[in-house]
Structure formats: C-alpha cells, structure tokens
Amino acid sequence: MIRSVLLSTMVLQMKQSFARPMFRFSLIANPILNTILLYEMFRHSQQDNFVSYVVLGAGLMAIWSCICFSSAGDIQRERYSGTLALIYAAPAGFPAIITGKILGNTLLSLSSLLISLATAVAVYHTPVVVIRPGYFFLAPVALVGSFMVISTVLAALLTLSRRTSLYMNCIEIPFILLCGFAFPIQVLPAWLHPISLALSPTWAVDLLRMAVNGVEDASLFFQKLLILMLLSVGYALFSGWLYRYMDRQVRMTANLEVC
Amino acid sequence: MEAIIQVENLRRDYITHRGFLHRNKEVVSAVRDISFYVQPGEVFGLLGQNGAGKTTTIKMLTTLLAPTGGTCKVLGFNTFGEEKYIRPRINFIFGGEMGVYRRLSARDNLRYFANLYGLKPREREQRIQDILELVELRDAADRLAETYSKGMVQRLQIARGLINNPDILFMDEPTVGLDPLGAHMLRDIIRTLHREGKTVLLTTHYLPEAEELCNRMVILNQGRIVAQGTPADIKGEAATLEEAYISLVQEVKP
Numbered sequence A: 001m002i003r004s005v006l007l008s009t010m011v012l013q014m015k016q017s018f019a020r021p022m023f024r025f026s027l028i029a030n031p032i033l034n035t036i037l038l039y040e041m042f043r044h045s046q047q048d049n050f051v052s053y054v055v056l057g058a059g060l061m062a063i064w065s066c067i068c069f070s071s072a073g074d075i076q077r078e079r080y081s082g083t084l085a086l087i088y089a090a091p092a093g094f095p096a097i098i099t100g101k102i103l104g105n106t107l108l109s110l111s112s113l114l115i116s117l118a119t120a121v122a123v124y125h126t127p128v129v130v131i132r133p134g135y136f137f138l139a140p141v142a143l144v145g146s147f148m149v150i151s152t153v154l155a156a157l158l159t160l161s162r163r164t165s166l167y168m169n170c171i172e173i174p175f176i177l178l179c180g181f182a183f184p185i186q187v188l189p190a191w192l193h194p195i196s197l198a199l200s201p202t203w204a205v206d207l208l209r210m211a212v213n214g215v216e217d218a219s220l221f222f223q224k225l226l227i228l229m230l231l232s233v234g235y236a237l238f239s240g241w242l243y244r245y246m247d248r249q250v251r252m253t254a255n256l257e258v259c
Numbered sequence B: 001m002e003a004i005i006q007v008e009n010l011r012r013d014y015i016t017h018r019g020f021l022h023r024n025k026e027v028v029s030a031v032r033d034i035s036f037y038v039q040p041g042e043v044f045g046l047l048g049q050n051g052a053g054k055t056t057t058i059k060m061l062t063t064l065l066a067p068t069g070g071t072c073k074v075l076g077f078n079t080f081g082e083e084k085y086i087r088p089r090i091n092f093i094f095g096g097e098m099g100v101y102r103r104l105s106a107r108d109n110l111r112y113f114a115n116l117y118g119l120k121p122r123e124r125e126q127r128i129q130d131i132l133e134l135v136e137l138r139d140a141a142d143r144l145a146e147t148y149s150k151g152m153v154q155r156l157q158i159a160r161g162l163i164n165n166p167d168i169l170f171m172d173e174p175t176v177g178l179d180p181l182g183a184h185m186l187r188d189i190i191r192t193l194h195r196e197g198k199t200v201l202l203t204t205h206y207l208p209e210a211e212e213l214c215n216r217m218v219i220l221n222q223g224r225i226v227a228q229g230t231p232a233d234i235k236g237e238a239a240t241l242e243e244a245y246i247s248l249v250q251e252v253k254p
C-alpha cells in the first residue's frame, strides 16, 4: 500500500506542479538565468572550473527554490483547495503522502541541473569535465537524499502554521548562502560555519563539487559521505518526532483549514 | 445495539489571538457539553443556525479536530488518539466546491483517493466505475475537474466520499449550492446507503429535507443541544418542523 501511495502521490505532484506557471519558471527559466548571472560573476575570478560553481551553483539554487516553494506552497494549496483535511485523514498517513510529494518535486527539480548545464554549454561553450564518473553518480544520490529529509522537516513545520508563505520566503536565500550553493562557505563569517555544517545540503554540495573537480582523496570523500548520512538519519529521526507532535498540535489548534 | 457514534459532554473551544502588538487571547466555545448517540444504520441529522457548532462537531467526529473535553467515540474508538482504527471505515463530504483536485479528471481524483484508502487496482477500477455511474459523472469522467459545473464538482465530492465504501458517511451541508436535480440525486444516494445498512450523519439547513431523510436528529443552538429525537418528537404540537425549529432556536436567544 505504501508503495502505491508514494507512487501515485509523486505522479500527482509532478502533474500538478508542472501545470503551474510559477513552478515551470522556477524549474526552467531560473537555472538559465542563474547560470548567466553566476557566469558573469565568476568570469573574472580566479576559479578555473566553471562547472563546479556556475553550473552546479545555478542548478542547486534552482532545485532548492523548487523544493522550497513547493513543499511550502503545496501544503498551502491543499489547505485552500480543501483537500488538506482529506489527505490528512486518509488511512495512508500524512507522512507517506508528504514524502510522495517531496519525492515528486525533488525528482522534477533535478532537471534544473541539466538545464543549467545545457545553458553553460550552449551560451558559453563551457567544456564539461567530469573526472570521476563513479563519484559523480554517488554524489547526486546523496544530494537528493539530503534535500528530501530537509524538506520533510520543512513540510512538517509548515503544516503547523498558516503563515507558510512568509516562512518560505524567509528560508530560501539563507539556505543558498549557508549551504554553499554558489560560493564556498569559507567566505562566510566564522560564527556561521557551525550552522552551515549542521545543514545536510552543505555536505552534499561539497561531495558533488569534489566529484566534479576530481576526488584526490577517496577517504575524505567517504568520510564526508558518512557525515552526510549520519546527519540525514538525525534529520529523519527529528522529522519523525516532529510529525507526531504536529499530528496532535494541528488538531488542537485547528490549523488544517483556512477558517 | 451498541451505538456506532457516542458523544458525551463533548466540548470544543477555539482560542484566537486578536491585535498585533497586544495579542489578546479570546476563547470561543463552539460546542458546549453536548451528548448524543447514533445507532448503526441510522440517518442522523445535526441541525442548527450558522455558527451553532455543527461543523465543529463533525470535525471532531471525523478525527480532524481534538475535543477540548468530553467523550467522542466513533465505532467504539476515541476520535483523538485511536483515529487509525476509525479512518479506514469512515468518510466525509463537506459541502461546496472544495475538496477535489481541479487539475485532475474525476477518474484520476477517485483513483488517487482510492490509493490513499488502500484499494487494490482491480477492485479500484470497478468501484470507480460504479460510483461514477451512481453520481452520473460517467460521461465526464475523463475531463479535468476545473471544467466542471458547480453541481458536477459536488457530485465528484460525493463520489469521493463513497470511494472506500464507508460504514459511516459524514456530510456537512451536502446540498448547499446543489441544483434541484443534484439535491434529489443526493437524497436518493442517502436512501440507498440507508437501505444498505450504512450510517449517515448529516447537517443541513433545509428542514423538509431533514424531516424526509433523518430517523433522528439533534438541534444545536450556540453550541448546545436544544432538542433531540425523531422528527415527529421534535415537531410535537407544531404544524411543521420548521415552526418547531424556529421557536426552539428563538427561545434560547439571549
């Protein structure tokens, strides 16, 4: 049952998201514009691997925006269309439904990476050099995993509140900066580093970048992968707890509907 | 016979915050100390003015809202805490045009909810075909719901509420905004469910409808029960149910 719930929610989510112009903008136009923006910014820098910061940076920013806008916006949309109560009270269980939605959004948003890559190649004739395809396969899997667990945490928090869109706008940019999507976190003030390191996408981005630039130290790569996995398990446990808390809380505060 | 719905001294307060700088807590008692029970197979009515507490009561019965106090049991289980035993066996329909995915067809809407209720693909398609026929949406089944008229959306809602063949169907003002034909169809569906031995709990404003359909009913006013019994009990000496209702509701007005 759980498989058909995940699968059908994922398909539903993709259909619905893609039907919205704003989502298509985030998914398609955003990575193209970000690639151009970042390229112009990096043009005169000392960085020599454009793929690493321009393509990945633009792609990651687009993925993040999609996830951010959809995990928040989807719950709000369900709330306004009167379906939130229906899916909430279905025997399938709300966490399974949310996971299916996030799975759909994340998979769909991965195409941003490809679009950003295609833009870089088409506009700037960037040579795409991926030195170690093995690692380059592992890293995106880790990335998707880390984005998914963080979205479940977000979705739970956003179900609790009706001021969803405010929070959604508040978290989008800080995450981009804190997780090092567009530039290394080393340029951030030192007191922010612990926060960056506690956010799982930081590690996933790091791995992705290592994979693109060539993994010189395999043990370092796997060390970081292990940290990412441990962090993700921590997030998953936290979101499990959060769902139980939310489940009671929304029914006490009557937050499932717009009243 | 064991009651299928059991409500004792049920209360629900809403706490709202007013003001921006000085947040004042304001408590609204939507449901105050109500008690009633419903037997299996009954069509039971919840009547009352706007704001009487009907929707709040239905939300507590359908596991969507936690009671502030009292007992709220459906199928013998507490609706807050034991909801997993209740949810597969009930369903609910809220009136109006809400509660469908407008960017999906009727069939896809029903397929999705069928999956959420754990129907197997084989029984799912058959069930969907049957209820589409029941609500007369078979010909429009594959068009997007956003192209539907108001009445069609409501019929789709009804179909969705029947997807898991529930033992109890809760309906909150199901005929609001429905055209006469739609309302007639809904009454037929309720009678069919009754014949099949299902339990139906519905709220309505439309008294002749309540009188026609309900075996028993309660009348709520400002969160309290002001009368309960069969339509004949409530009517008493009055000429019509409406007359009885009006005097009941006016009596307790402050």
Ligand SMILES: Nc1ncnc2c1ncn2[C@@H]1O[C@H](COP(=O)(O)OP(=O)(O)O)[C@@H](O)[C@H]1O
Residues within 6 Å of the ligand: A254, A259, B014, B015, B016, B028, B029, B030, B048, B049, B050, B051, B052, B053, B054, B055, B056, B057
């Ligand atoms: N989420 C809510 N927050 C605050 N007050 C509410 C909420 N929902 C309902 N109420 C109040 O509770 C009372 C009963 O409402 P409701 O149960 O919707 O009545 P009915 O369905 O009979 O019209 C009303 O005074 C209404 O304003």
Ligand SMILES: [Mg+2]
Residues within 6 Å of the ligand: B051, B054, B055, B056, B172
């Ligand atoms: Mg109501």
